Amino acid sequence: MSLGYFSYPLPANEPVLSYAPGTPEKTSLKNALAAAKKKPLDIPMYIGGKTVKTGKRVAIHPPHEISHTLGHFHAGEEKHVKQAIDAALKAKEAWAAMSWEGRAHIFLKAADLLATKYRFQMNAATMLGQSKNAYQAEIDSACELIDFLRFNVHFLSEIYKQQPISSTGIHNRMEWRPLEGFVLAITPFNFTAIGGNLPTSAAMCGNVVVWKPANTQVYSAQVFMKILEEAGLPAGVINLIYVDGPTLGKVCFSHRDFAGVHFTGSTGVFNNMWKTIGENVSRYRSYPRIVGETGGKDFVIAHKSADVDTVVTALARGAFEFQGQKCSAASRAYIPSNIAAAVKAKLVAEIRTMKMGTVEDFGNFVNAVIDEKSFNSIARYIDGAKKDRKASILVGGNYSKKQGYFIEPTVIETKDPKYTTMCEEIFGPVLTLYVYDADKFEQTLELVNETSPYALTGSVLSLDRNAIELATNVLRNAAGNFYINDKPTGAVVGQQPFGGARASGTNDKAGSMLNLYRWLSARTVKETYHPPTDYRYPFLREA
Incomplete structure (x- = not known):
C-alpha cells in the first residue's frame, strides 16, 4: 500500500577521511x-x-x-x-x-x-x-x-x-x-x-x-x-x-x-x-x-603547452596508485619532445621516493599486486622490456615474491608507439612512455585513438584551449571517461558516471x-x- 510520495533528494558525496597523524x-x-x-x-x-x-x-x-x-x-x-x-x-x-x-x-x-x-x-x-x-x-x-x-x-x-x-x-x-x-x-x-x-x-x-x-x-x-x-x-x-x-x-x-x-x-x-x-x-x-x-589500456597525452609538474603528478598517481590495478589506471603515456626530458627526470625522481611494503605501515604508497598469477604475468612484461631493443626501463623493474607479491613501480620508454606494453593490458604498476614530436600533436591523437581496442579512460594535459578542444573531439570514442588536466582515475559517484565502450x-x-x-x-x-x-x-x- 502506498501512503504517500516519499522524497529521496540528491545526496552529498561521503566525505573522505584523511587518516593523517593524530586523527x-x-x-x-x-x-x-x-x-x-x-x-x-x-x-x-x-x-x-x-x-x-x-x-x-x-x-x-x-x-x-x-x-x-x-x-x-x-x-x-x-x-x-x-x-x-x-x-x-x-x-x-x-x-x-x-x-x-x-x-x-x-x-x-x-x-x-x-x-x-x-x-x-x-x-x-x-x-x-x-x-x-x-x-x-x-x-x-x-x-x-x-x-x-x-x-x-x-x-x-x-x-x-x-x-x-x-x-x-x-x-x-x-x-x-x-x-x-x-x-x-x-x-x-x-x-x-x-x-x-x-x-x-x-x-x-x-x-x-x-x-x-x-x-x-x-x-x-x-x-x-x-x-x-x-x-x-x-x-x-x-x-x-x-x-x-x-x-x-x-x-x-x-x-x-x-x-x-x-x-x-x-x-x-x-x-x-x-x-x-x-x-x-x-x-x-x-x-x-x-x-x-x-578492460582498459588507458592513456595520458600531454600537449607541448602542458605543465611539467602536472604531467608528472598525473602519471605518478594515475599509474601507480593501488599498484596500477585499476581498470582506469594510466598505462600508456604520450609525452611531447619539448618537455620530455624534464618529465622523465622528475617522474623518475618522484617514483624513487615511493615506499613499498605492507598496508599496516601507512607510509607505504605502494603495496602488493593481488596474487601470484598476476605477479608472474606482470613480471613477464618487465622481463620482455629488459631484453628488447625497442624498450628501456627508466626506473623500477625489480620484483620479489619472497614475502608478498611486490613489484616496483616501473616506467618503460619505447621508441615504437605500437610496442607490446603500449598496446596490451598489463594491470599492474607498469607505465610505458612514448616521446612524440611536439609539433605533431594532431597526428599523435590519431595514434592514441587507433593503438588500443579499449576505450575506458584517458586524459589530455594542456594549457592551450585549442589543443584541449582538438583532443576532446578526436578522442571522442577513445574513452568513456575523459579527463582534462587530471589523471585518468578517480571517478566519483554522481560526478563522473563510470564506464567505457569498444572492448571496455x-x-x-x-x-x-x-x-x-x-x-x-x-x-x-x-x-x-x-x-x-x-x-x-x-x-x-x-x-
Whole structure:
C-alpha cells in the first residue's frame, strides 16, 4: 500500500577521511587492522539467508604478507549455484511486491552502517585482503560504496517519477518492473565498491541476485553481506556464493529464469559469456540484460603547452596508485619532445621516493599486486622490456615474491608507439612512455585513438584551449571517461558516471540512472474512462 510520495533528494558525496597523524580515524583503522589479523575467519556462503559451509576450505592470505592467514572461505560447487538460484526465485515475489520506500530504506541503512559502525572494519578487510593502502581503501570500500547506495536510491526514485502524459478521458502510467527471473552479479577483486554495487543496484530495482565475487575479494565481500543482513535485507534477495567460473556459467547461462548479468572483469571472459548467452537465448523466458565493464589500456597525452609538474603528478598517481590495478589506471603515456626530458627526470625522481611494503605501515604508497598469477604475468612484461631493443626501463623493474607479491613501480620508454606494453593490458604498476614530436600533436591523437581496442579512460594535459578542444573531439570514442588536466582515475559517484565502450564494455555508467534502467522492465498501462461502444469512426459518414 502506498501512503504517500516519499522524497529521496540528491545526496552529498561521503566525505573522505584523511587518516593523517593524530586523527581519530587513523587510530581506529590501526586497531581494526590489528583485530582482523588476530582472528582468522571461517567464511561461509550465504544462500537463502542461511550460512553454508562445505568443508572445502580455501585459505586467504594478504598479498603483501603471504605467510599470514586471514582465514578460509568455503568453496561451493554446482549444487550450490542451483540452491542460490532457487533461493533467489523463492524470494522474488515478496521482494518485488515490497514498497519502494521499504526497499530503499534497507540500502540507506546499509550505507549508514558502513559510514559509521563498520567503516574501519570494511576498510581493514579491503586493505588486508586486497593490499590497498589506507587512502585507497577509504575512497573505495567506504566512500564509493556508500555513495553507490545513497545515489542509487535517489536515481531510482527519480526514475519512478517519470510518467507519460494523458489526454482527456484517458490516464496513462508507467510501471517500472524488475526483470523476470534472477540477475547474476560477477564482481572483481580490485574494488570493494564494485563488489557491493553490482548486486545491490539490481536488487534495489526489485530483482533477486546470485552474487559471485572474485576469490581474492571474498574477505571484504563477506563483511558487506553481513552489513546488508543487519540492514534488513530479506533472505534470498542476494545470495553470496564462491564457485569457479565454468561451474557458475554452466548452471546460470542455461537456466530458463536467467534475466541478466552485471559483470566487471576481463574482456575475454565477458566475450565468452556473451557468446554463451547468445547460443542459449532460446532457453530464456526473456532476452537477458548483459551489462559489463571490462578492460582498459588507458592513456595520458600531454600537449607541448602542458605543465611539467602536472604531467608528472598525473602519471605518478594515475599509474601507480593501488599498484596500477585499476581498470582506469594510466598505462600508456604520450609525452611531447619539448618537455620530455624534464618529465622523465622528475617522474623518475618522484617514483624513487615511493615506499613499498605492507598496508599496516601507512607510509607505504605502494603495496602488493593481488596474487601470484598476476605477479608472474606482470613480471613477464618487465622481463620482455629488459631484453628488447625497442624498450628501456627508466626506473623500477625489480620484483620479489619472497614475502608478498611486490613489484616496483616501473616506467618503460619505447621508441615504437605500437610496442607490446603500449598496446596490451598489463594491470599492474607498469607505465610505458612514448616521446612524440611536439609539433605533431594532431597526428599523435590519431595514434592514441587507433593503438588500443579499449576505450575506458584517458586524459589530455594542456594549457592551450585549442589543443584541449582538438583532443576532446578526436578522442571522442577513445574513452568513456575523459579527463582534462587530471589523471585518468578517480571517478566519483554522481560526478563522473563510470564506464567505457569498444572492448571496455557496454558503457552503462555505474553511478548514474543509465545503469539502473538496465535492471528495470517498463510496462505502460492505459486506462480509458469512457470506452467506445461502436467501431465506426466519424470519417466513415459521407454526410
